[in-house]
Structures are given as structure tokens and as C-alpha cells.
Amino acid sequence: MDQRPDWRHSVGLAGGLGALLLAAAVATPAAMGQAPARNAIPPGPAGIFGQATYPGKQRPPGDPAVIARGQALFGINCKACHGADLRGGDLGGPNLLRSALVLGDQSGEAIIPVVQKGRPASQGGPPMPAFALPRADAQAIAEYIHSIVGRKVNQGGPPPLPEKPLDILVGDPGRGAQYFAAHCRSCHSASGDLRGIATRIANPATLQDSWVAGRRAGAPVPGAPATPPTQVLVTLNSGGTVQGTLKHLDDFTVSLTTAQGQYRSFIRQGPQGVRAVQVRDPLQQHRQLLTQYTDGDMHDVTAYLATLK
Amino acid sequence: MIRVARCAVLLVGASLGLFGCALAADPTQSASLPPLLPPAQLLQPLKDSWPTYAGDYSGRRYSSLRQIDKSAVAHLSLAWTTRLNGEVRDGRSRNPFAPPSSIITNVGGEGKGDYAIPPPAVKGAVLQVDGVLYVTSPDNAWAFDARSGTELWHFFWKTRGGTHIASRGPALWNSSLFFETPDDYLVSLNARTGHENWHVPIAEFADEYFSTMAPVVIGNHLLVGTGNDSDAPGFLQSFDPATGKLQWKRYMVPMTADDPVLKSWPSLDAARHGGGQVWMPGSYDPQTDLYITGTGNPTPGYTGVARLGDNLYTCSMVAVRVATGEIIWHYQTSPHDTHDWDSSQTPILFDGTIDGKPRKLVATAARNGYFFTLDRVTGEHLVSYKFGTTANWSKGTKANGQPDPNPEKSATVPGSLVSPFEGGVTNYQAAAFNPDTGLFYTHENTGFNILYLTDPDPRGSMGLGGKRFSVVGYSGNAFQAIDYRTGKPAWRHVWPGNGGTGTSVLTTATGLVFTGDTNGNFVAMDATNGDLLWHTGIGNISAPPETYALDGHQYVLASVGDALFAFVLN
Numbered sequence: 001m002d003q004r005p006d007w008r009h010s011v012g013l014a015g016g017l018g019a020l021l022l023a024a025a026v027a028t029p030a031a032m033g034q035a036p037a038r039n040a041i042p043p044g045p046a047g048i049f050g051q052a053t054y055p056g057k058q059r060p061p062g063d064p065a066v067i068a069r070g071q072a073l074f075g076i077n078c079k080a081c082h083g084a085d086l087r088g089g090d091l092g093g094p095n096l097l098r099s100a101l102v103l104g105d106q107s108g109e110a111i112i113p114v115v116q117k118g119r120p121a122s123q124g125g126p127p128m129p130a131f132a133l134p135r136a137d138a139q140a141i142a143e144y145i146h147s148i149v150g151r152k153v154n155q156g157g158p159p160p161l162p163e164k165p166l167d168i169l170v171g172d173p174g175r176g177a178q179y180f181a182a183h184c185r186s187c188h189s190a191s192g193d194l195r196g197i198a199t200r201i202a203n204p205a206t207l208q209d210s211w212v213a214g215r216r217a218g219a220p221v222p223g224a225p226a227t228p229p230t231q232v233l234v235t236l237n238s239g240g241t242v243q244g245t246l247k248h249l250d251d252f253t254v255s256l257t258t259a260q261g262q263y264r265s266f267i268r269q270g271p272q273g274v275r276a277v278q279v280r281d282p283l284q285q286h287r288q289l290l291t292q293y294t295d296g297d298m299h300d301v302t303a304y305l306a307t308l309k
Numbered sequence: 310m311i312r313v314a315r316c317a318v319l320l321v322g323a324s325l326g327l328f329g330c331a332l333a334a335d336p337t338q339s340a341s342l343p344p345l346l347p348p349a350q351l352l353q354p355l356k357d358s359w360p361t362y363a364g365d366y367s368g369r370r371y372s373s374l375r376q377i378d379k380s381a382v383a384h385l386s387l388a389w390t391t392r393l394n395g396e397v398r399d400g401r402s403r404n405p406f407a408p409p410s411s412i413i414t415n416v417g418g419e420g421k422g423d424y425a426i427p428p429p430a431v432k433g434a435v436l437q438v439d440g441v442l443y444v445t446s447p448d449n450a451w452a453f454d455a456r457s458g459t460e461l462w463h464f465f466w467k468t469r470g471g472t473h474i475a476s477r478g479p480a481l482w483n484s485s486l487f488f489e490t491p492d493d494y495l496v497s498l499n500a501r502t503g504h505e506n507w508h509v510p511i512a513e514f515a516d517e518y519f520s521t522m523a524p525v526v527i528g529n530h531l532l533v534g535t536g537n538d539s540d541a542p543g544f545l546q547s548f549d550p551a552t553g554k555l556q557w558k559r560y561m562v563p564m565t566a567d568d569p570v571l572k573s574w575p576s577l578d579a580a581r582h583g584g585g586q587v588w589m590p591g592s593y594d595p596q597t598d599l600y601i602t603g604t605g606n607p608t609p610g611y612t613g614v615a616r617l618g619d620n621l622y623t624c625s626m627v628a629v630r631v632a633t634g635e636i637i638w639h640y641q642t643s644p645h646d647t648h649d650w651d652s653s654q655t656p657i658l659f660d661g662t663i664d665g666k667p668r669k670l671v672a673t674a675a676r677n678g679y680f681f682t683l684d685r686v687t688g689e690h691l692v693s694y695k696f697g698t699t700a701n702w703s704k705g706t707k708a709n710g711q712p713d714p715n716p717e718k719s720a721t722v723p724g725s726l727v728s729p730f731e732g733g734v735t736n737y738q739a740a741a742f743n744p745d746t747g748l749f750y751t752h753e754n755t756g757f758n759i760l761y762l763t764d765p766d767p768r769g770s771m772g773l774g775g776k777r778f779s780v781v782g783y784s785g786n787a788f789q790a791i792d793y794r795t796g797k798p799a800w801r802h803v804w805p806g807n808g809g810t811g812t813s814v815l816t817t818a819t820g821l822v823f824t825g826d827t828n829g830n831f832v833a834m835d836a837t838n839g840d841l842l843w844h845t846g847i848g849n850i851s852a853p854p855e856t857y858a859l860d861g862h863q864y865v866l867a868s869v870g871d872a873l874f875a876f877v878l879n
């Protein structure tokens with residue numbers, strides 16, 4: 001339930017040299033609530049402000065030796081049911097990283113009795129057998145569990161997973177080439193602006209994000225054509241026109257920088273308002289295609305572009 | 310619980326019976342001063358004040374004030390502006406815009422005050438009662454003079470931590486002001502002084518709950534919701550506003566094996582970690598004594614593999630009996646959501662005509678891009694329409710009007726191109742309904758993202774984890790005036806530019822709509838056709854706009870982050 005607080009947008013205008021793709025930063029979401037924090041109360045002499053978190057992440061780090069012993073004991077006694085990553089196992093043990101009992105435990109007072117005495121079937125789960133472990137061992141298991149809980153990421157995500165490369169290249173490069181020829185070739189070419197794109201953007205997912213958005217990514221290519229920025233043509237009340245690079249546009253004002261570098265702004269409403277505003281947005285086609293691609297089209301084109309080493 | 314039972318008896322046979330208990334001892338009552346807002350007053354038509362989140366119980370955000378009309382609105386200008394100040398120096402409030410303040414900050418809380426918290430921002434209700442504005446931000450509450458913007462008091466809460474994403478505002482009952490804190494307390498203040506009456510925990514902080522909802526006062530019930538992103542069950546609670554004693558707690562997912570909707574989950578364990586948070590204020594129908602609330606997404610949010618089924622009562626409109634918390638009807642607006650698209654939007658209650666028949670209705674525009682009109686007495690489905698013009702995640706609607714999710718548009722390893730993006734077609738922004746035009750007003754986000762599954766574990770991921778998304782563009786964000794009888798727009802205004810977030814809406818009996826555009830303008834539009842009648846560039850509107858009247862002047866109040874702006878006809 002991400003209560004999206006707001007979206008901050010930076011619609012950067014393209015203009016960089018050697019753009020691989022029609023370059024323009026698309027708006028990116030950023031939680032305004034995550035803005036750099038300002039102290040609510042001044043720190044005392046030794047005051048250090050921490051990021052506000054939950055109790056599972058507020059615990060001081062445990063003794064590494066105890067945690068290591070707990071990890072070994074967990075592997076022997078608990079892993080089969082609760083999983084090597086504590087997220088639940090084949091034998092039906094619950095995910096401990098979201099267990100209210102675990103999260104509410106301070107220093108073993110809730111976990112140790114369950115380890116030592118077991119638990120009847122509850123909350124739709126199977127019963128848990130008792131483990132004849134000395135208190136210190138049960139305590140070590142609790143410490144180990146807490147150390148993993150402390151590695152959970154924001155918004156309830158599990159601790160970072162081991163890097164396991166996922167193959168996103170499931171499309172057909174041949175079909176992708178056909179799609180490219182039909183929809184993209186008026187602006188882009190495999191031997192021109194996109195030459196070597198898969199080398200410059202080695203990660204296929206980044207490549208896909210970039211080309212779909214029309215976002216520049218990767219190192220610039222010397223000599224490649226600059227990407228045209230968004231242009232605007234303003235027709236004044238007098239009938240004259242002013243054109244240039246769009247700086248700002250809303251229902252009430254439009255502003256631009258002329259080819260000579262002069263900044264101009266105009267009001268759009270009322271008797272003094274301009275007559276017409278025509279925007280030439282180089283990303284228009286990208287935006288239009290967003291409503292037309294199937295996921296298959298997208299994967300095919302990505303697979304094709306990934307061949308342009 | 311005795312108190313609840315006594316009130317429940319009074320309820321029988323009298324629709325206003327709840328209010329029979331409303332005069333129970335209020336710790337802030339003074340012998341010489343009348344209560345600021347007796348709860349029975351909330352049953353009166355909305356006039357000069359703005360005493361609740363949406364003005365009145367209907368959720369319409371509709372004001373009957375008539376001074377500012379389509380012609381006068383062109384002359385709207387600034388009465389005052391002020392900034393929220395969350396900083397405390399030497400026990401005093403500090404406002405960079407104002408002379409050194411004499412305001413002593415009252416401090417409460419169970420934390421040590423050693424966490425950095427975000428700067429103040431208004432993202433919820435601003436109440437106006439008796440010429441005083443009541444404003445909140447995470448860990449902070451303030452009172453301001455509604456005529457001048459002068460700060461009257463400040464209360465600061467030393468937090469234990471937690472997600473400081475927003476406060477959706479306070480609630481007022483007699484002379485007590487209530488707000489929720491990110492570390493899961495319900496705090497009662499003396500609204501006249503800003504001194505604390507009491508605070509009570511409302512959720513297990515260790516389970517990663519965070520509390521943002523604007524509490525809702527109904528008689529002697531204070532309805533309180535919480536938030537959680539971490540696979541904990543959602544619930545709505547009712548507290549005694551005088552004492553903070555729990556009256557009832559209603560989970561929005563099955564918690565026991567005998568729950569009638571458990572069949573919409575694969576297991577009790579999945580249901581008990583299934584989310585369905587209640588984090589926005591709902592609406593109340595005094596005639597049926599039903600409180601109608603939206604509920605949040607199921608969890609884990611993006612990996613539905615371990616919670617196959619519809620996952621009731623997540624992403625639903627739920628009608629609850631106020632005295633008991635019993636669910637009277639429910640309608641799920643997003644079965645088996647896999648995109649974190651809460652249906653938490655405040656439902657809007659109004660009477661209308663469907664197929665020639667007068668009906669008592671409730672409508673909502675959901676984050677998933679679908680608009681719904683239901684019969685609010687029975688929950689009978691009447692209208693569905695995909696108002697999100699770019700929404701592409703559904704195969705259509707089922708016979709009962711529910712969207713039918715296309716599983717291919719969940720997060721996938723090679724990426725699925727999904728609209729809306731994670732934030733939804735709408736989100737927390739409050740829609741409005743104008744009974745004169747019969748139109749429902751909401752903004753519409755048209756963003757697309759590529760949604761990748763990064764944790765293909767067959768057990769599903771946890772919380773909002775297991776995915777990555779990349780926003781790849783917009784089709785043109787817009788503002789819509791929706792005909793509740795069809796769900797189709799009577800008019801739609803596309804904001805120039807790419808991206809940007811639309812905001813909450815206010816509408817008036819003079820045929821105006823106030824909202825923010827996507828470029829930092831606060832605008833007034835003609836409610837009948839969307840013509841732009843007035844604007845001012847004060848920044849992105851962060852809280853729902855509202856209107857009130859004092860001394861014969863009608864004010865329009867807008868909030869931009871930590872700044873409040875009040876406009877009048879000067």
C-alpha cells in the first residue's frame with residue numbers, strides 16, 4: 001500500500017551530444033516524503049540523527065560469534081521447515097521474517113519457549129515440535145533470526161537476494177528487427193545512432209527501459225547526431241511567430257529559448273494571450289507507441305537491439 | 310466494551326441514536342466554554358466551517374458557499390500565507406517567515422527525539438472550526454488563526470521511528486483534536502491549547518505498521534485505520550473519543566478458520582499476512598448508519614503466486630456498521646491485485662437516478678483506473694467504467710462489473726509494460742462530486758512503467774519487494790468530470806506537458822471546481838465544461854483544497870508542502 005506522497009518531476013529537455021536514442025529524461029517518481037530530512041529537534045552534544053525505522057532494524061548488532069552459532073543451529077534444526085532464507089519451507093513452516101511473534105520478540109523471551117517447547121497447530125499452519133536445545137542455543141537461534149530480520153529492506157521486502165541473473169531476453173530478434181523496421185526506422189538506424197548500443201548498454205533490462213522511454217543511456221558516441229530538443233512555435237496576437245527550444249508549458253504560460261539564446265515567455269490566456277502554441281516533441285512517437293506495444297513486441301525489439309553489439 | 314453495548318442499545322430504532330452517547334465525559338470540557346464541535350453538529354449540512362476531512366460525511370467535498378462564483382473567481386487573491394514549522398528551538402516554534410515566535414511547542418511521544426524526520430508537509434485534512442485551522446504533518450500538529458494564518462499552538466511528537474510518509478489530517482470531537490502518528494499512536498490533544506490529553510497505541514509498531522489516516526468521528530466513535538507494507542493484516546478500529554478505550558477492531562482479511570471469505574485465499578496463513586490496510590478516511594451515511602471505506606492492496610503486493618484467489622476484503626469498498634464493526638456489504642474493485650493499487654480512495658455518497666430509478670449511491674474512482682457506482686444501501690453494483698484511458702492491465706469487466714486482471718500484466722521476468730504505473734491512475738488525492746452538475750471530478754494519471762519480477766520465488770516475495778519498475782512515459786495526464794450514471798467523462802481536460810501529478814478537488818454550489826494542475830498552478834474551472842477561470846502559481850497542491858466563510862468572507866484554502874495559502878475576494 002504505497003501511499004505515494006507525491007511525484008516530483010523533472011522533465012529534462014534533450015540536447016546532449018551523441019545521444020543513442022532520442023534523449024529526454026522522462027519524469028521519474030520520487031517520494032517527496034523521502035526528501036532530505038531536517039532535524040525536528042536539535043541534536044544534543046552527541047546527538048546523531050538516524051533514519052526512522054522499525055524495531056527490527058533498530059536493534060544493536062548482535063555478537064557475531066553468537067549469530068554464527070545460531071545460524072549453524074538454525075541450519076540443523078529449523079531450516080527444513082522454515083527455509084534456508086527463513087521465508088518458509090517445504091514442510092510448511094511459516095515465514096519467520098514476517099512473523100508477529102518474531103517481530104515482537106525483544107531478546108528471545110518469545111522465541112525461546114517456542115523453540116524449546118514447540119507449538120500446537122495454529123493459524124492454519126502445522127504444529128511445531130519441541131527441540132531439546134539448551135537455553136543458550138535457543139537464544140543463539142533467536143539472535144540469528146533477528147540478524148536476518150534486520151536485513152529486510154524498505155516496505156517489507158525480504159533481505160537482498162543473492163545475485164541471480166535473470167534472463168530477460170525472451171524475445172525473437174528477427175521479429176524485433178521487423179518491428180523496428182516498421183515503427184522506428186524513420187528516426188533511428190542500426191548502423192547510425194544505435195550502432196553498438198548493446199555494447200554501450202550492456203544490461204538488457206536497462207537497454208529495454210531506455211529504448212522504450214526514449215531515454216539516453218550509455219556513453220555518448222563522438223560524432224553521432226545530437227538529439228533534437230522539444231521545439232515550440234508560438235503564434236503571437238499580431239500574427240508574428242517566435243520559435244525555439246521549449247522551456248515551460250502549461251495552460252497559462254509558454255516559454256522558450258530562441259536559436260540566438262534569448263529567453264522569451266508569453267501568457268496564453270486573455271486579450272494579451274498568444275494565438276497558438278505548437279509543440280514538436282521528439283518523443284511523441286515513443287509516447288504514442290506506449291499505448292500500442294504488446295509485451296511481445298517490446299521483448300522482440302529488446303532482443304533485436306541486444307544484437308547490436 | 311460496556312460503553313459500546315450501552316450505545317448499541319440506544320441505536321435501536323433511532324438513526325441518530327449513536328449521538329445519545331456523545332456527551333460522555335470529555336476531558337477537555339470546561340465549565341465555562343462550550344465544546345468546539347459537538348459530534349451531532351457533523352450531521353448538519355456543511356456551511357461556513359470545514360470540520361472533517363471532506364467537509365461533511367458524504368465525501369463530496371462540495372460547499373454550498375456562494376460568494377465566490379464563476380464571475381467573481383477571477384478576482385480571488387491572497388488573504389494570507391504561512392508556513393508550517395516543525396523545528397523546535399529552545400522549546401519554541403521557529404518559523405523562518407515570521408517574527409520570533411512566542412509559541413511554546415508542546416512535546417509528547419515515546420521516542421527519544423533522535424530521528425531525522427522529513428520536513429513538514431500537509432497531505433491531508435485541514436479542519437476549520439470557529440475561526441481556527443487545525444493542521445497535521447507526521448509527528449506534528451498545529452492550530453492557526455483562519456483569518457490571519459497566525460500560529461496559535463504547536464505540538465511535536467517524539468517518534469519511535471517508522472514510515473513518515475504523510476498525515477492525512479486530524480479529527481475534532483467536542484474540544485479534543487485527534488491525530489495518528491507514524492509510530493502507531495492515536496493522540497488526543499486539547500484543541501484549545503495543544504496540550505496532550507492522552508495517547509494510546511493503535512497497532513503493533515514491531516510489525517511495521519505506520520499510521521496516517523485522518524480519524525473519523527461518528528457520535529461517540531472515533532474510527533481509526535493504519536497502514537503497513539510488510540505483510541501484516543489491515544484493520545479498522547473504533548475508540549472511545551473521551552478515553553481512548555478500544556470499542557471494536559475489524560480486520561479486513563480473514564484471521565480465523567471460520568471466516569466466510571477465507572475461500573478467497575489459498576490458506577489462513579496467506580490471509581493473515583494479506584494486507585488490506587485502511588489508511589484513508591471513509592464516508593458515513595447517517596440514514597443507514599453505514600461507514601463506507603476503501604481498503605488497500607493485498608500483500609505480498611507484486612507477487613500473487615502465494616495468495617491465489619480474490620483476496621477479500623482487500624482493494625474493496627466495505628460498508629461497516631458503526632456501532633459494532635460488522636461488515637454489512639462489500640464490493641471488490643480490484644480482485645487479486647498484483648500492482649499495489651489500493652482502493653483506499655474516500656468513497657463519495659450522493660443520491661441520484663440510475664435507469665430512471667432514484668437511488669442512494671456511492672461512487673469511487675480507484676487507483677487501478679476503474680470508476681464504480683454502487684447502491685450504498687445494499688452494495689449492489691450499478692456502473693463500472695475504465696476511466697483510466699491508458700489502463701491496460703485488465704481483460705475487461707466481469708458480469709458483476711469487476712475488472713478481470715490479465716495475469717500477463719503482473720510483474721514478469723522480461724518485463725511487462727503496464728499502465729497505470731505504480732502510483733496508479735489516482736492515489737490518495739481526493740475526488741469531489743457536485744450534485745448540481747451530477748459530475749464526479751478526479752485527476753487521471755496516464756503513466757506507463759515496465760514492471761520486472763526480480764524475485765521469482767514460488768513462495769512469492771514479501772511486502773512490496775520482489776519487483777523493479779521503470780517509468781517510461783506518459784500519454785498526457787488529465788482531469789476528468791465523470792457522469793456517475795455511465796462512468797464516462799462529460800469532459801476531460803488534458804494538462805499540457807508530460808507527467809506531473811494532478812491533485813485533490815473541491816467543488817462548490819456556484820459551479821466551480823478547484824484543483825491543482827500538473828505544473829504548479831492552483832486553478833478554478835467551470836464545473837460544467839472545464840473552462841479555466843482562474844489560476845495562481847503557488848506550487849504543487851499537496852493537500853485537498855477547501856473553503857470556509859468568516860465575517861462574510863469566503864476563503865479558499867490550498868496547501869503546498871509546508872505552506873498554507875488562503876484566498877479571498879479582496
